[in-house]
Amino acid sequence: MPFRATLYTALLALVLVSLLQAQTFNVPVSEWGPEDEIGAANRLTPQKLDTGFPTAVNDDYNRDAQPRGGETIGENLISYVDDIYNGWLGIGTQLDSLAHLGFNGTFYNRREARDFVEVTGVTKMGTEKIPPIVTRGVLLDMAKQKGKTQLVEGEIISGDDIEAAQQAQGVKIEEGDVIILHTGWLPMLYTNATRFGTGWPGIDVGAAEYLASLKVVAVGADTMGVEVVPPPNPTRLFESHQVLLTGNGIYILETIDTRELVEDGVKEFLFVLGQPLITGTVQAIINPVAIR
Ligand SMILES: *[C@@H]1O[C@H](CO)[C@@H](O)[C@H](O)[C@H]1NC(C)=O
Numbered sequence: 001m002p003f004r005a006t007l008y009t010a011l012l013a014l015v016l017v018s019l020l021q022a023q024t025f026n027v028p029v030s031e032w033g034p035e036d037e038i039g040a041a042n043r044l045t046p047q048k049l050d051t052g053f054p055t056a057v058n059d060d061y062n063r064d065a066q067p068r069g070g071e072t073i074g075e076n077l078i079s080y081v082d083d084i085y086n087g088w089l090g091i092g093t094q095l096d097s098l099a100h101l102g103f104n105g106t107f108y109n110r111r112e113a114r115d116f117v118e119v120t121g122v123t124k125m126g127t128e129k130i131p132p133i134v135t136r137g138v139l140l141d142m143a144k145q146k147g148k149t150q151l152v153e154g155e156i157i158s159g160d161d162i163e164a165a166q167q168a169q170g171v172k173i174e175e176g177d178v179i180i181l182h183t184g185w186l187p188m189l190y191t192n193a194t195r196f197g198t199g200w201p202g203i204d205v206g207a208a209e210y211l212a213s214l215k216v217v218a219v220g221a222d223t224m225g226v227e228v229v230p231p232p233n234p235t236r237l238f239e240s241h242q243v244l245l246t247g248n249g250i251y252i253l254e255t256i257d258t259r260e261l262v263e264d265g266v267k268e269f270l271f272v273l274g275q276p277l278i279t280g281t282v283q284a285i286i287n288p289v290a291i292r
């Protein structure tokens, strides 16, 4: 999730307001027990299958190819190039783990940040704990549902919209699915990257609760944050993230490239995603694949 610019600008106002009206979000104990760290990934069964996509990334990372130009050593004149990477893992097409966002210091399954967040990484719910996500993927064309090719920043996708899109497109969300929402926002990355990353269309809290009630494994979209920005209430930030990650253990997939699937009229597919095994990370740059 692109927390930086968006979050920081709104944070001061939020803190001031939250002092006045703190609201309680009841973080439940996981339905898979107090030891559970993988949430909705428990719904992955051998019967489920699926796909995804990659996309361009922000510029807030540095990468070095070492040694530059390639060094040649040894009698066999081996030439090699390695990588050093120094940057955010929450960029480009990415996954949010259950350790990414919480409520007032409490995360998924009532874990307290002070108990699992270390300078060396998280000791619970890290990305490396998430099993391969291979399941049925459902693509809902939410732009088409609203009679458009591209939704705009601040435009809300409600639970009713998602329900109507299923009916109109003849597809039904089932337990254990990965849901990908197409808003048509991704092309903005190439026409105005600043605008692409400043706000976007997306789900509201009601839609997050609706998707959670359907017991999905992950929710993704072709935007940087999946949920609508700016939010309907400017003092309540990334609240759908709290509903999905913290309240229900459901993963979030951001900046998913839905263009080809939509062009091809794909509604269901096999979603396939293996996680990078970097211990203690809360996000991951991913490259999911859709197979149909
Ligand atoms: C937030 O956490 C602080 C520190 O644990 C606690 O004092 C406060 O009551 C909490 N607020 C809410 C609304 O839960």
Ligand SMILES: *[C@@H]1O[C@H](CO)[C@@H](O)[C@H](O)[C@H]1NC(C)=O
Pocket (backbone or CB within 6 Å): 192, 194, 195, 198
């Ligand atoms: C790009 O978007 C930003 C933010 O919406 C806007 O201020 C700027 O004028 C846009 N640039 C162009 C070239 O349209």
